[in-house]
Amino acid sequence: QVQLVESGGGLVQPGGSLRLSCAASGFTFGSNAMGWFRQAPGKEREFAAAISRSGGNTLYSESVKGRFTISRDNGKNTVYLQMNSLRPEDTAVYYCAAVRTLFSSVYTRQHQYDYWGQGTQVTVSS
Numbered sequence: 001q002v003q004l005v006e007s008g009g010g011l012v013q014p015g016g017s018l019r020l021s022c023a024a025s026g027f028t029f030g031s032n033a034m035g036w037f038r039q040a041p042g043k044e045r046e047f048a049a050a051i052s053r054s055g056g057n058t059l060y061s062e063s064v065k066g067r068f069t070i071s072r073d074n075g076k077n078t079v080y081l082q083m084n085s086l087r088p089e090d091t092a093v094y095y096c097a098a099v100r101t102l103f104s105s106v107y108t109r110q111h112q113y114d115y116w117g118q119g120t121q122v123t124v125s126s
Helices: none
Strands: 003-007 010-012 018-025 032-039 046-051 058-060 068-073 078-083 092-100 120-124
Touching: 003 092, 018 032, 018 092, 018 120, 032 068, 032 078, 046 068, 046 078, 058 068, 078 092
Parallel strands: 010 120
Antiparallel strands: 003 018, 018 078, 032 046, 032 092, 046 058, 068 078, 092 120
Protein backbone atom coordinates (compact mmCIF):
# COMPACT_ATOMS: atom_id res chain seq x y z
CA GLN A 1 0.00 0.00 0.00
CA VAL A 2 1.00 3.63 -0.36
CA GLN A 3 3.21 4.92 2.41
CA LEU A 4 4.94 8.22 3.07
CA VAL A 5 7.08 8.12 6.18
CA GLU A 6 8.65 11.32 7.48
CA SER A 7 11.70 11.38 9.75
CA GLY A 8 14.34 13.78 11.01
CA GLY A 9 12.23 16.01 13.21
CA GLY A 10 13.21 17.01 16.70
CA LEU A 11 14.14 19.83 19.04
CA VAL A 12 16.61 22.44 17.78
CA GLN A 13 17.74 25.83 19.01
CA PRO A 14 16.94 29.00 17.08
CA GLY A 15 19.42 29.44 14.25
CA GLY A 16 20.00 25.71 13.99
CA SER A 17 19.36 23.26 11.17
CA LEU A 18 17.43 20.07 10.57
CA ARG A 19 17.02 17.81 7.57
CA LEU A 20 13.69 16.09 7.13
CA SER A 21 13.32 12.98 4.99
CA CYS A 22 10.21 11.40 3.53
CA ALA A 23 10.50 7.83 2.29
CA ALA A 24 7.88 6.77 -0.24
CA SER A 25 6.66 3.30 -1.15
CA GLY A 26 3.72 1.64 -2.85
CA PHE A 27 3.56 3.95 -5.85
CA THR A 28 5.74 5.19 -8.71
CA PHE A 29 7.68 7.92 -6.96
CA GLY A 30 9.11 9.44 -10.12
CA SER A 31 5.61 10.04 -11.49
CA ASN A 32 4.68 12.22 -8.55
CA ALA A 33 5.41 15.79 -7.64
CA MET A 34 6.10 16.18 -3.94
CA GLY A 35 5.42 18.81 -1.33
CA TRP A 36 6.07 19.68 2.28
CA PHE A 37 3.37 21.27 4.40
CA ARG A 38 3.37 22.24 8.06
CA GLN A 39 0.86 22.81 10.83
CA ALA A 40 1.71 24.94 13.82
CA PRO A 41 -0.20 24.62 17.10
CA GLY A 42 -3.61 26.22 16.81
CA LYS A 43 -3.18 27.02 13.12
CA GLU A 44 -4.24 25.51 9.83
CA ARG A 45 -1.86 23.41 7.80
CA GLU A 46 0.05 25.51 5.28
CA PHE A 47 2.27 25.03 2.26
CA ALA A 48 6.03 25.16 2.77
CA ALA A 49 7.81 23.80 -0.31
CA ALA A 50 7.20 21.76 -3.46
CA ILE A 51 9.26 20.00 -6.09
CA SER A 52 8.44 18.63 -9.53
CA ARG A 53 8.73 15.00 -10.65
CA SER A 54 12.28 15.34 -11.90
CA GLY A 55 13.35 17.88 -9.29
CA GLY A 56 13.90 20.55 -11.91
CA ASN A 57 11.27 22.92 -10.51
CA THR A 58 10.88 24.02 -6.92
CA LEU A 59 8.70 26.53 -5.11
CA TYR A 60 8.72 27.90 -1.58
CA SER A 61 6.40 29.87 0.63
CA GLU A 62 7.59 33.35 1.44
CA SER A 63 8.05 32.39 5.09
CA VAL A 64 10.70 29.73 4.30
CA LYS A 65 12.26 31.02 1.08
CA GLY A 66 16.00 31.42 1.38
CA ARG A 67 16.20 29.20 4.47
CA PHE A 68 14.68 25.88 3.39
CA THR A 69 15.67 23.69 0.43
CA ILE A 70 13.57 20.89 -0.99
CA SER A 71 15.23 18.11 -2.97
CA ARG A 72 14.54 14.56 -4.05
CA ASP A 73 16.37 11.37 -4.92
CA ASN A 74 14.21 9.34 -7.30
CA GLY A 75 16.59 6.40 -7.03
CA LYS A 76 15.91 6.25 -3.28
CA ASN A 77 12.21 7.21 -3.46
CA THR A 78 12.90 9.98 -0.97
CA VAL A 79 12.22 13.69 -0.73
CA TYR A 80 14.12 15.95 1.65
CA LEU A 81 13.63 19.30 3.32
CA GLN A 82 16.82 20.98 4.50
CA MET A 83 15.90 23.62 7.06
CA ASN A 84 18.47 26.22 8.05
CA SER A 85 18.33 29.35 10.22
CA LEU A 86 15.37 27.91 12.07
CA ARG A 87 13.10 30.23 14.02
CA PRO A 88 10.61 29.56 16.83
CA GLU A 89 7.80 30.26 14.36
CA ASP A 90 8.96 27.25 12.32
CA THR A 91 7.72 25.01 15.14
CA ALA A 92 5.12 22.72 13.60
CA VAL A 93 4.29 19.21 12.50
CA TYR A 94 5.76 18.78 9.03
CA TYR A 95 3.99 16.60 6.47
CA CYS A 96 5.13 15.36 3.10
CA ALA A 97 2.63 14.74 0.33
CA ALA A 98 2.58 13.33 -3.19
CA VAL A 99 0.53 14.15 -6.27
CA ARG A 100 0.35 12.08 -9.44
CA THR A 101 1.08 14.20 -12.48
CA LEU A 102 2.16 13.97 -16.08
CA PHE A 103 3.68 17.43 -15.98
CA SER A 104 6.79 19.09 -14.58
CA SER A 105 4.66 21.26 -12.34
CA VAL A 106 4.76 22.08 -8.67
CA TYR A 107 1.65 22.19 -6.51
CA THR A 108 0.89 24.38 -3.53
CA ARG A 109 -2.69 23.52 -2.56
CA GLN A 110 -3.48 20.69 -0.19
CA HIS A 111 -6.48 19.43 -2.15
CA GLN A 112 -4.23 18.78 -5.14
CA TYR A 113 -2.28 16.09 -3.30
CA ASP A 114 -3.21 12.41 -3.39
CA TYR A 115 -1.10 10.92 -0.60
CA TRP A 116 0.01 12.19 2.81
CA GLY A 117 2.41 11.11 5.49
CA GLN A 118 1.72 11.10 9.22
CA GLY A 119 4.00 14.00 10.00
CA THR A 120 7.10 14.68 12.06
CA GLN A 121 7.36 17.24 14.86
CA VAL A 122 9.86 20.08 14.60
CA THR A 123 10.31 22.26 17.67
CA VAL A 124 12.53 25.33 17.60
CA SER A 125 13.23 26.57 21.10
CA SER A 126 16.06 27.62 23.35
